[in-house]
Amino acid sequence: MITGLRERKREQNRASTVKAAWRLFIEHGYDNVTVADICAAADIAPRTFHRYFPSKEDVVAEPMRRMSKIVADHIAAASPAASDVEVLRGAMTALGRFAVDNRDLLIAVRLVAEHSQHIRGAYLGRPEHEREIVGQLTARHPDADPDAWPRRLLVACTVAAYRLWYEDNLRFDLPDPAAHLDTILTRAFTVSSTTDEPLGEA
Incomplete structure (x- = not known):
């Protein structure tokens, strides 16, 4: 204790x-x-x-560290029976709550980043974030192909949907941020699931 x-x-x-x-x-x-x-x-x-x-640079990276940890912790704690879509929806919902609760801080991050090359480089969307999430999801399925493109497409669509909502959350006073995020994620999952290719897990 x-x-x-x-x-x-x-x-x-x-x-x-x-x-x-x-x-x-x-x-x-x-x-x-x-x-x-x-x-x-x-x-x-x-x-x-x-x-x-x-260092001071690590303070700059702190919001992103916390956001990455929220996603990783949610995926790690998810039920083995949950589908990748269910796990991702839960992770993005948890991430959305953090963004709403820390909106002022994240607005500050964006404002300062606009005037600093160093911070702007740190906060642009990074492909390695998507690769990390794909790896975390794949680890849930021992027999899964780590390079399966349907899972990579699912993650790419999910991250893109969250990024779109994130910008809306910072730019506008959304009446119901959680509902807006759910609507965008639902559309992203619909787009990413229009394939008959299996993800490769049992």
Whole structure:
């Protein structure tokens, strides 16, 4: 129980440090903010900062790290009986909740990225994210072909659908973000399932 409390405290401290850093990035620009500035804003010692993040660049990557972990954790915890579509829908729904709950932070990420080549490069859609998800899904099926194109198509359509919703969520005040995400995912799954090719698992 003590270990669990420590982990929660650690995650809370990480999150508050990230928020403090992004406030500074918005006000002064990423290139003009130092680790010392972040420590002062977050009211932590440099040693504490480096316990969470090796460098300032790792603060930039933190939102993406958390989002990738949400997807990976959901896939790992999914029932073996669940289909890939069910698992992906659940993972994207969990990711959507994170995006809604952290909308202000993610808007800040986008605004700062528009003025920093370094951050823009870090936050553009990366093909390796899709490959990671394909690998995580494939691991659920011991006899599956890791290169099966239907699964890769399913993941590509799902990621593209989430990215479209993500932009809508940041740009507009959606009356029901969860329903909007569900509608877009349903359309993506319909597109990706218009094939008779099996995915290769038992």
